[in-house]
Amino acid sequence: MNRLDKIHIAGGTPLHGTIRIQGSKNAALPMMAAALLYPGVSILRNCPKIADVFCMEEILCALGADTWWQEHDLYLDCTKADKTEISGIYTEKMRSSVILLGVLLGRYGKASMGYPGGCVIGKRPVDLHLYALREFGVCIEEKKEFLEAECRKLKGCEIFFAGSSVGATEQAVLTAASAEGKTRIHNCAKEPEIIWLCRFLKRMGIKIQGEGTEKILVEGGAPVKGGDMQVPPDRIVAGTYLCASAATRGKIEIENPPEGELTAFLEVYRKMGGQYEWNSGKLVADSRRVRFPVPLTETAVYPGFPTDLQSPLMAVFATIPGESRIQESVFEDRFKIAEELNRMGAEIKIQGKKAWIRGSFCLKGTKVRAQELRGGAALVIAALAAKGESIVEGYSFIRRGYEDISQDISRLGGKIKKDTGTTIYEDIQQY
Incomplete structure (x- = not known):
C-alpha cells in the first residue's frame, strides 16, 4: 500500500464550524x-x-x-x-x-x-x-x-x-x-x-x-x-459532511447548500434526532441530539434517498445504539463497508439487499480499507466517531469525488491528516 494512499484520523471530536461545498x-x-x-x-x-x-x-x-x-x-x-x-x-x-x-x-x-x-x-x-x-x-x-x-x-x-x-x-x-x-x-x-x-x-x-x-x-x-x-454544489458531498456531523454529534453550517436536493436525506436526518434550519440561504445542522435508530431507510432513484449516501448513513447508524435497517434498491452490491465497520465495533448483518445495523456507544479506531468512493468516505465518518486512531487505506478512491476531504474535515475541527510517516498523535499540536 502506497504510504500516500492513507489518511490518519483521531476520533471522538464533534465537528463544528462552517463549510463550503465543492462543485458537483x-x-x-x-x-x-x-x-x-x-x-x-x-x-x-x-x-x-x-x-x-x-x-x-x-x-x-x-x-x-x-x-x-x-x-x-x-x-x-x-x-x-x-x-x-x-x-x-x-x-x-x-x-x-x-x-x-x-x-x-x-x-x-x-x-x-x-x-x-x-x-x-x-x-x-x-x-x-x-x-x-x-x-x-x-x-x-x-x-x-x-x-x-x-x-x-x-x-x-x-x-x-x-x-x-x-x-x-x-x-x-x-x-x-x-x-x-x-x-x-x-x-x-x-x-x-x-x-x-x-x-x-x-x-x-x-x-x-x-x-x-x-x-x-x-x-x-x-x-x-x-x-x-x-457547476452547482455537490449534494452527495454535502450529505457526507452532514453524516460526519451526525456521527460525531456536532453542529455545522453549510454556506452553499444544494437547496431542494437534500429533502430525502434530511428526512432521515430528522428521524435520527438531527435538527436543521435554513437561514439566509445557509443550512445549519445540529446533530447533538442524534440518538435514535431508524427502522427502515430504502434507497431509490431521485427524489428518493440517494444510493450514494447509503454507505455514509450506515456509518452514522453504526454509532447509534439500537437497530437500524437499510434496504439497497438501486445497486446489487453496495454493502462492502459492513465488514470494515464490524471491525470497528459495529454489528452489521447483510442478507441480500438488506442490512441490519446494531450500533455501538463507541466505535474503536483501527486500520480499515476503502474499496470504492462512497464507502471510503463512510469509513472516514466512522473513524471520526471512533475512540482512538484509525488509518483509512485507499484514499485514492475517495479522491475520485472529494477535492480534499482531509482539509474540509480539519476546517470543522476534526483531527485528520494525510500519511506523513507519523501518527496523528505525534502531530496533534497542529490542531
Missing part, C-alpha cells in the same frame, strides 16, 4: 462531455478538482482538446478535438466516459472506445446507452476489447427506457443535441444532474423541454455555441 462531480462530468459538441471554448466555473474530473479532462485532451484552469474555472477548447478513439486506459478508470460516444458520433459520425469500467457488455446499465444510440440510427459493433460505432447522420427519434438510468438519460440527451429533428425520451431519470446538464445545453443554444420529469423533448441539429456555467 455528477454535474461536471456530463457538462465536460457536452463541451465537445462545440468547436470552440466552453467554461465550467466552480468545477471540482477531483480525480474523475481530471480523468475526463485527460480524455478530452487525448481527443485533441486544449484545457486549462483558472482557480476553479475549467476552460475547454475543443476546436482541434478531431480524434474519435478513446483508449481503454481511460475508460477502465471511469464508467461515465461512455457518455462521450453520442457526442463524438454527432460531431464526426464515428467513435470507438474501450469497454467502460473494463467490463464486457452484459446485463449492465451500459446496455441502455447502446439501445438509445441504436434508436438514433447508430450501428454498433461490440468487439472483444472495444466498442465501435458509426452513423452517417443522427436522426431524432422516440426512446423508451425500460428502467430509469442517469447515465443513459444523459447519453440520450447529448446525442439528441446533434440529431436532426425532435427526440422524445421517455422514462428519464429525474436526478438534479440531468437538469443541470440540460441547462448547460440550453446555454449552448439547444432547445430542451421537460428536464426533471419522466419525458424530455430535445430539438437538435442546430448550430451550437460555447457553454459558460457555474
Whole structure:
C-alpha cells in the first residue's frame, strides 16, 4: 500500500464550524462531455478538482482538446478535438466516459472506445446507452476489447427506457443535441444532474423541454455555441459532511447548500434526532441530539434517498445504539463497508439487499480499507466517531469525488491528516 494512499484520523471530536461545498462531480462530468459538441471554448466555473474530473479532462485532451484552469474555472477548447478513439486506459478508470460516444458520433459520425469500467457488455446499465444510440440510427459493433460505432447522420427519434438510468438519460440527451429533428425520451431519470446538464445545453443554444420529469423533448441539429456555467454544489458531498456531523454529534453550517436536493436525506436526518434550519440561504445542522435508530431507510432513484449516501448513513447508524435497517434498491452490491465497520465495533448483518445495523456507544479506531468512493468516505465518518486512531487505506478512491476531504474535515475541527510517516498523535499540536 502506497504510504500516500492513507489518511490518519483521531476520533471522538464533534465537528463544528462552517463549510463550503465543492462543485458537483455528477454535474461536471456530463457538462465536460457536452463541451465537445462545440468547436470552440466552453467554461465550467466552480468545477471540482477531483480525480474523475481530471480523468475526463485527460480524455478530452487525448481527443485533441486544449484545457486549462483558472482557480476553479475549467476552460475547454475543443476546436482541434478531431480524434474519435478513446483508449481503454481511460475508460477502465471511469464508467461515465461512455457518455462521450453520442457526442463524438454527432460531431464526426464515428467513435470507438474501450469497454467502460473494463467490463464486457452484459446485463449492465451500459446496455441502455447502446439501445438509445441504436434508436438514433447508430450501428454498433461490440468487439472483444472495444466498442465501435458509426452513423452517417443522427436522426431524432422516440426512446423508451425500460428502467430509469442517469447515465443513459444523459447519453440520450447529448446525442439528441446533434440529431436532426425532435427526440422524445421517455422514462428519464429525474436526478438534479440531468437538469443541470440540460441547462448547460440550453446555454449552448439547444432547445430542451421537460428536464426533471419522466419525458424530455430535445430539438437538435442546430448550430451550437460555447457553454459558460457555474457547476452547482455537490449534494452527495454535502450529505457526507452532514453524516460526519451526525456521527460525531456536532453542529455545522453549510454556506452553499444544494437547496431542494437534500429533502430525502434530511428526512432521515430528522428521524435520527438531527435538527436543521435554513437561514439566509445557509443550512445549519445540529446533530447533538442524534440518538435514535431508524427502522427502515430504502434507497431509490431521485427524489428518493440517494444510493450514494447509503454507505455514509450506515456509518452514522453504526454509532447509534439500537437497530437500524437499510434496504439497497438501486445497486446489487453496495454493502462492502459492513465488514470494515464490524471491525470497528459495529454489528452489521447483510442478507441480500438488506442490512441490519446494531450500533455501538463507541466505535474503536483501527486500520480499515476503502474499496470504492462512497464507502471510503463512510469509513472516514466512522473513524471520526471512533475512540482512538484509525488509518483509512485507499484514499485514492475517495479522491475520485472529494477535492480534499482531509482539509474540509480539519476546517470543522476534526483531527485528520494525510500519511506523513507519523501518527496523528505525534502531530496533534497542529490542531
